[in-house]
Each structure stands twice: as structure tokens, then as C-alpha cells.
Amino acid sequence: AEQAAAGAQILLNINASPFHRGKAEQREVMLAERARKTGLPVFYLNLVGGQDELVFDGASVVFDASGELLHRSPQFEEDFFVVEVPLAGEGAASGSVTPLLEPVEEVYRALETGLGDYVRKNGFGGVVVAVSGGIDSALTATIATDALGADAVWGVAMPSRFSSSHSLEDARALAENLGIRFDVVPIDGVFQAELDALGEVFAGTRFGVAEENLQARVRGAILMAISNKFGPMVVATGNKSEMAVGYATLYGDMVGGYAVLKDVFKTLVYDLARWRNKQGEVIPQRTIDKPPSAELRPDQLDTDSLPPYEVLDQILERYVERDLGVAEIVSEGFDPGLVVRVALMVDRNEYKRRQAAPGVKITTKAFGKDRRLPITNAYRPDET
Incomplete structure (x- = not known):
């Protein structure tokens, strides 16, 4: 609204938004809402490529003033595109919408x-x-x-x-x-x-x-x-x-x-x-x-030392990525002793992760910059 009152005819967002799973959909919901609230077309241009742990997935988009998606560029590819958007709200708009990739x-x-x-x-x-x-x-x-x-x-x-x-x-x-x-x-x-x-x-x-x-x-x-x-x-x-x-x-x-x-x-x-x-x-x-x-x-x-990965990964997703505590995870039906054991293994191995090579971030919370905890930490989760 402030931009429109100041005389803006379009909103141009030049961005470097790093990838994680599901982010493209979240981003588009936010941009469509911004177009509707301001009554202005939104051009969102995103970086493509990798830099250390971060990957930028492109997928640049254009929304008209009503929040309708007019254009989406391919993910993980550089793109040159032309989109016609009527500024006065009259006339035809043109663009091409490339489908988002399947999650895997x-x-x-x-x-x-x-x-x-x-x-x-x-x-x-x-x-x-x-x-x-x-x-x-x-x-x-x-x-x-x-x-x-x-x-x-x-x-x-x-x-x-x-x-x-x-x-x-x-x-x-x-x-x-x-x-x-x-x-x-x-x-x-x-x-x-x-x-x-x-x-x-x-x-x-x-x-x-x-x-x-x-x-x-x-x-x-x-x-x-x-x-x-x-x-x-x-x-x-x-x-x-x-x-x-x-x-x-x-x-x-x-x-x-x-x-x-x-x-x-x-x-x-x-x-x-x-x-x-x-x-x-x-x-x-x-x-x-x-x-x-x-x-x-x-x-x-592996199962000699670890629980089955189908169970382990569910506990890890809750403890590492969602920051749930032991009691909260147990309340979802997981074995209390197993949850405590997994939490302790995670906490005690921060020193190893601190010495690990960088790698691609694909989740909301990757080890490293997203999850910064001290190596020296005497706290241990409750066993209940």
C-alpha cells in the first residue's frame, strides 16, 4: 500500500533466496498475497546456482495485481523471459508457467x-x-x-x-x-x-x-x-x-x-x-x-548400533529440525528410552559435526550455521 501510494506501478524484488524443501511454494503464497494487498504486479527474480552450503533455485515468478501467477521460470536453471503485464489493469497479460519439480x-x-x-x-x-x-x-x-x-x-x-x-x-x-x-x-x-x-x-x-x-x-x-x-x-x-x-x-x-x-x-x-x-x-x-x-x-x-532408520529419522526430524524436546517427542508415541538415547547421541557428537565438510542445505535446519550449539555442554535431556 505504501509503495502504491508513492506512485509505484510494479513491485520488483531482486533476491537471493536459498533453497530448502517446500520453500518455493511458501514463497509464492507470500508473493501472491503481497500483490493482492498492494494492488500491484510483483516481479520476483531469484538467483540460480550454488555457493558453499547454499543453493539458489531460481524459479523466478511474476504475479499480476490480483495475485494470479503469470510466469514461473524453471528451478535450478538460468532463464531469460519476457512478460507483458498491463499496468492499468486492462488488456491481456502474457507469460509461461513452468511446473515446480516433484519433491524428490x-x-x-x-x-x-x-x-x-x-x-x-x-x-x-x-x-x-x-x-x-x-x-x-x-x-x-x-x-x-x-x-x-x-x-x-x-x-x-x-x-x-x-x-x-x-x-x-x-x-x-x-x-x-x-x-x-x-x-x-x-x-x-x-x-x-x-x-x-x-x-x-x-x-x-x-x-x-x-x-x-x-x-x-x-x-x-x-x-x-x-x-x-x-x-x-x-x-x-x-x-x-x-x-x-x-x-x-x-x-x-x-x-x-x-x-x-x-x-x-x-x-x-x-x-x-x-x-x-x-x-x-x-x-x-x-x-x-x-x-x-x-x-x-x-x-x-547398521541396526547393531542404531534403531531402524525409519524410526531414527522421525525422531531426528523432531529433535533437530523442529526443536522438540524429549517429552514432546515421547508424547507422540515414541519409546521414551529410545528418544533419550537418540537425543544423547545427537548432543554428544557436536564435536564431530564441527569438523565435518560443508554440504548442501536442503532442510530448514541443517547442521552448521542453522544449528549452532556448543561442543562443551553438560546439559542432558530428561529421561522421562
């Missing part, structure tokens, strides 16, 4: 844009990804290939004595489907040398987390050696569920210049993989179907 595709395009721009704008010639035969590394390699092209992606499998035969087969099949370079660098020799070096120090103790993490750190060292020698940036493959509860190894599988799945819960990882395969099957079906495992000890499964 929207996230995929955001991840692709964020990783691709981070690599290109920082001058890296390509990326290297640890491909284990698991779902996270498969999706990471696939996004990287879609973003950068097969020639810019290098997959490395690093099997150990605990790796299943099908894991290496699935990793090789993925690389062949994507058309990327693929190398196998077994880690058992280096792992055994470290065990031998620590033999006296570890004498009388059982095989445990320390030995498991040694394997992850051997793999991290190999990836960084390849990066140092040949120049590709290491892309970390961890997801938001793992980062939330600390199911990751510092200086091991967390190494990398960018973590494209950092803000993606594990359940969404599966949705993204299935969506991508519908566009053209590249991720082996067995990779999607088999139970997730770090394969750092015999017959290991």
Missing part, C-alpha cells in the same frame, strides 16, 4: 547444483569418491556424475577382510553403469601393518571400535593421497542421520572437501536412489535392497 526430484537437482558449482567455482578438475557398494556412496557417485560428467568422477573401492564379495561387485557395476574411472585398492595390508605396530599397546584387549575406525582412517588416507597426487576433490558420502548421531569416523569416512548428502536423512537417500533409477537405472538394485552396513567387523549391520 527437487532435492536431487539441489544436490546436483550444489556439488557441481562447488567443484567448478573452486577450480577442482574433478572428484574422487569411495564407492563401497553401499547406498550412500552409490548415490554420491551418481550425483557427482550427473553434475560434472563421467570424465570428472573417479570411483575407488577399498575392500578389507570384512567386505562382502557382493559389495565389490556392486561397486564395480555402479562404476560401469556410470562410465566413471574405477580402481580397487585393498586396505588389508595397511590395516594389518597398523595392527602390528600397535600390537604391544593393544595387547590383552578385544577387537572393537578402535580397530574398526583404523580401517575407515586407512581409507581416508588413501583417498587424500589420490587427491594430493592427482588433484580431484574428495567427496564425503555420509548422510544426515549418521552425522546426527555420530555414526561416522573423524579423519576416516568424514574426510573430504564437500559432503553432498550432509543434510539428507537416510530414508530420503533411498527415495533419491529410487527416483534416479527411474530416470535410467545406474544404481544396482542389490545396493538399494540390502541392509546397510559399514562392514568394519564380521556380519555387521
